[in-house]
Amino acid sequence: xxxxxxxxxxxxxxxxxxxxxxxxxxxxxxxxxxxxxxxxxxxxxxxxxxxxxxxxxx
Amino acid sequence: xxxxxxxxxxxxxxxxxxxxxxxxxxxxxxxxxxxxxxxxxxxxxxxxxxxxxxxxxxxxxxxxxxxxxxxxxxxxxxxxxxxxxxxxxxxxxxxxxxxxxxxxxxxxxxxxxxxxxxxxxxxxxxxxxxxxxxxxxxxxxxxxxxxxxxxxxxxxxxxxxxxxxxxxxxxxxxxxxxxxxxxxxxxxxxxxxxxxxxxxxxxxxxxxxxxxxxxxxxxxxxxxxxxxxxxxxxxxxxxxxxxxxxxxxxxxxxxxxxxxxxxxxxxxxxxxxxxxxxxxxxxxxxxxxxxxxxxxxxxxxxxxxxxxxxxxxxxxxxxxxxxxxxxxxxxxxxxxxxxxxxxxxxxxxxxxxxxxxxxxxxxxxxxxxxxxxxxxxxxxxxxxxxxxxxxxxxxxxxxxxxxxxxxxxxxxxxxxxxxxxxxxxxxxxxxxxxxxxxxxxxxxxxxxxxxxxxxxxxxxxxxxxxxxxxxxxxxxxxxxxxxxxxxxxxxxxxxxxxxxxxxxxxxxxxxxxxxxxxxxxxxxxxxxxxxxxxxxxxxxxxxxxxxxxxxxxxxxxxxxxxxxxxxxxxxxxxxxxxxxxxxxxxxxxxxxxxxxxxxxxxxxxxxxxxxxxxxxxxxxxxxxxxxxxxxxxxxxxxxxxxxxxxxxxxxxxxxxxxxxxxxxxxxxxxxxxxxxxxxxxxxxxxxxxxxxxxxxxxxxxxxxxxxxxxxxxxxxxxxxxxxxxxxxxxxxxxxxxxxxxxxxxxxxxxxxxxxxxxxxxxxxxxxxxxxxxxxxxxxxxxxxxxxxxxxxxxxxxxxxxxxxxxxxxxxxxxxxxxxx
Numbered sequence: 001x002x003x004x005x006x007x008x009x010x011x012x013x014x015x016x017x018x019x020x021x022x023x024x025x026x027x028x029x030x031x032x033x034x035x036x037x038x039x040x041x042x043x044x045x046x047x048x049x050x051x052x053x054x055x056x057x058x
Numbered sequence: 059x060x061x062x063x064x065x066x067x068x069x070x071x072x073x074x075x076x077x078x079x080x081x082x083x084x085x086x087x088x089x090x091x092x093x094x095x096x097x098x099x100x101x102x103x104x105x106x107x108x109x110x111x112x113x114x115x116x117x118x119x120x121x122x123x124x125x126x127x128x129x130x131x132x133x134x135x136x137x138x139x140x141x142x143x144x145x146x147x148x149x150x151x152x153x154x155x156x157x158x159x160x161x162x163x164x165x166x167x168x169x170x171x172x173x174x175x176x177x178x179x180x181x182x183x184x185x186x187x188x189x190x191x192x193x194x195x196x197x198x199x200x201x202x203x204x205x206x207x208x209x210x211x212x213x214x215x216x217x218x219x220x221x222x223x224x225x226x227x228x229x230x231x232x233x234x235x236x237x238x239x240x241x242x243x244x245x246x247x248x249x250x251x252x253x254x255x256x257x258x259x260x261x262x263x264x265x266x267x268x269x270x271x272x273x274x275x276x277x278x279x280x281x282x283x284x285x286x287x288x289x290x291x292x293x294x295x296x297x298x299x300x301x302x303x304x305x306x307x308x309x310x311x312x313x314x315x316x317x318x319x320x321x322x323x324x325x326x327x328x329x330x331x332x333x334x335x336x337x338x339x340x341x342x343x344x345x346x347x348x349x350x351x352x353x354x355x356x357x358x359x360x361x362x363x364x365x366x367x368x369x370x371x372x373x374x375x376x377x378x379x380x381x382x383x384x385x386x387x388x389x390x391x392x393x394x395x396x397x398x399x400x401x402x403x404x405x406x407x408x409x410x411x412x413x414x415x416x417x418x419x420x421x422x423x424x425x426x427x428x429x430x431x432x433x434x435x436x437x438x439x440x441x442x443x444x445x446x447x448x449x450x451x452x453x454x455x456x457x458x459x460x461x462x463x464x465x466x467x468x469x470x471x472x473x474x475x476x477x478x479x480x481x482x483x484x485x486x487x488x489x490x491x492x493x494x495x496x497x498x499x500x501x502x503x504x505x506x507x508x509x510x511x512x513x514x515x516x517x518x519x520x521x522x523x524x525x526x527x528x529x530x531x532x533x534x535x536x537x538x539x540x541x542x543x544x545x546x547x548x549x550x551x552x553x554x555x556x557x558x559x560x561x562x563x564x565x566x567x568x569x570x571x572x573x574x575x576x577x578x579x580x581x582x583x584x585x586x587x588x589x590x591x592x593x594x595x596x597x598x599x600x601x602x603x604x605x606x607x608x609x610x611x612x613x614x615x616x617x618x619x620x621x622x623x624x625x626x627x628x629x630x631x632x633x634x635x636x637x638x639x640x641x642x643x644x645x646x647x648x649x650x651x652x653x654x655x656x657x658x659x660x661x662x663x664x665x666x667x668x669x670x671x672x673x674x675x676x677x678x679x680x681x682x683x684x685x686x687x688x689x690x691x692x693x694x695x696x697x698x699x700x701x702x703x704x705x706x707x708x709x710x711x712x713x714x715x716x717x718x719x720x721x722x723x724x725x726x727x728x729x730x731x732x733x734x735x736x737x738x739x740x741x742x743x744x745x746x747x748x749x750x751x752x753x754x755x756x757x758x759x760x761x762x763x764x765x766x767x768x769x770x771x772x773x774x775x776x777x778x779x780x781x782x783x784x785x786x787x788x789x790x791x792x793x794x795x796x797x798x799x800x801x802x803x804x805x806x807x808x809x810x811x812x813x814x815x816x817x818x819x820x821x822x823x824x825x826x827x828x829x830x831x832x833x834x835x836x837x838x839x840x841x842x843x844x845x846x847x848x849x850x851x852x853x854x855x856x857x858x859x860x861x862x863x864x865x866x867x868x869x870x871x872x873x874x875x876x877x878x
Binding site for chain 2: 008009010011012013014015016017018020021022023024025026027030031032033034035036037038039040041052053054055056057058
């Protein structure tokens, strides 16, 4: 990382909710939350989860 | 970013290219692709053998644990039971010792009888059947060539699958939607057949050949599905419905469960009767030859096919969608719908789905139904997407990448963790209240309301409880169970409702910490009431107790059950108000390990602490707890004196030590869990130097896990496994990254130790240093060359490389390899 990069901040796509009251937090129906949860709790292939399963079979 | 090759985990084997029905909506015969006319009717055994060989070599190359093969067609039962047995055996024999095989067949059902079922029993083949609903609905399309309906024959087949000897083979039902069919009647007809799962399929259509709609019926398909969804949800989701479960899963951040929706990369290939590989055969609806790859099983292995641009086009996630879809608020659940449905002559597949409006309405409707009624239209509600984003200074990231990270860097990670904790708890509440079957929603809602009241007046108290490492473990477990499908890996010893009720204990723990007066019924688990971060109280024989916190009472609280009441002051032993003198043994507080300038919890009671690869120790007696405290204090002194570069990060971020059961004699045991930020688990080590090493090692995992919560360091689509020196098994990319980061610190530990120890201990340290610096340097090179790091991932790995580079030229004794 060069000197310029060292000075700059690296911005996450993770929302800062530290100051948001829990009572005001609305997480369902929010695409940003789905994205956060995908990173926090990713699905791992090979754990018995058939992701993107062939739709012409059940 | 060009991603790595995505291995195939699903193979559709077209064992027969003809069908004994003439369904007028069939994509194989009635749509744009007509290649079936030129294909052999039956797949030869040689082609089956080649397929098994190609699949085995592919699975071995990519370290796959399991692959799924679907026997398909045409109508696969037309090959006859004996031939199907041969096919199944060839596949199992070919994959034996390589990976597991999930073998299925999908059939129209008209030929299914005991002879077939006995083969499927013997060979472990699951059976899915196409049923479009009640008789009139089913026979609207699924007819013989002479026009006669197939419903009666199919019902005989399904009835056979429902009988005791074959019930375990019954995989489920697929229903193709027709708007002319009454959705409620279709749903009830399918439910009556007691399937283990159902899926509803949108009839194949493209922009060139749009789906049939009634006049003005812009979202008629969504309306049809939402009618069923409403009943399904109201009745407690009596059967998994894949499309609905997929939307729920993706809304909660999980994977999509079908290629028809979501962003998961397609890992599917088709082998036709002539041995040619094809892309997903739904592409037959787009244009003649759409699924063709030009490759075949005899001349080409599966890696060649996996590199085909048509395959890759369905693996790009959000980046692979058209501009309209990329910015759509339901993109993670929709994913542009089924790839084939996006086709339009002239623009190919770079379009939304021909069902775009239906998918938008369906997904929005399901998501709205997932929110509890109390959240709808609530004034002051904050949407996450409008909030500023977390960030970390470049200098702090550099510190972390180099293997360190001081107070400021850990502070940034902790701040992000607070957001994680809040999102998770809020997601659990909203989803549990909106959707969970059998949940005591009133209890969950009451606990949530208490937590939010305390958060408004005593936010630090709530923050302290949510920051407890095993609260996040609890929340993740609840969400994974709420996602449904086979993504639920939680142990089945406790119900989901029981797990969700832990929110009551969280709420009361916050009330007690904050000195906020509150009273709440808290259910027991295994005879204890759990108050995360504080401890647990034993009340054998009770289902729930009333916990009451008091204003300004310095953490005191009361527990009442039946005629008994106990007053508990965390700093003192509990007093039994009934005078029976039992209180002393009932309260098990979370103890503290105190060292110079540092105090961490010794967590041996939390309900969700058992989340590591080794079991947690049961509650320690006082003597063992004292031994831990002495060992910890000495280990911390050693870190301060000799490994000071790691001390600031540990001081800022280490909150909890969780005792594990011991391993084999002479072997250290330690662990971290991705979701237990701030916690290190370890069996009681032989000496304080070993504990210092374990703490430094494991805390690397804690830091990197928190970084990966905030940033993508690698492409999740890379599911390859890699060789590392510290494990016998091949590791996924995340595991390599974690192991490398940890062993960077391990190498540094021994680099210092070889100079501070004496005699044989110093010689051993030299050997350890030489060993781990070589292993870590190799792993850094593996990471740098894997092709799956993001730009930030490359920066991070470069940081590790810059730390280890000077160590590689430090001298070690020539005979270091001879030291055991």
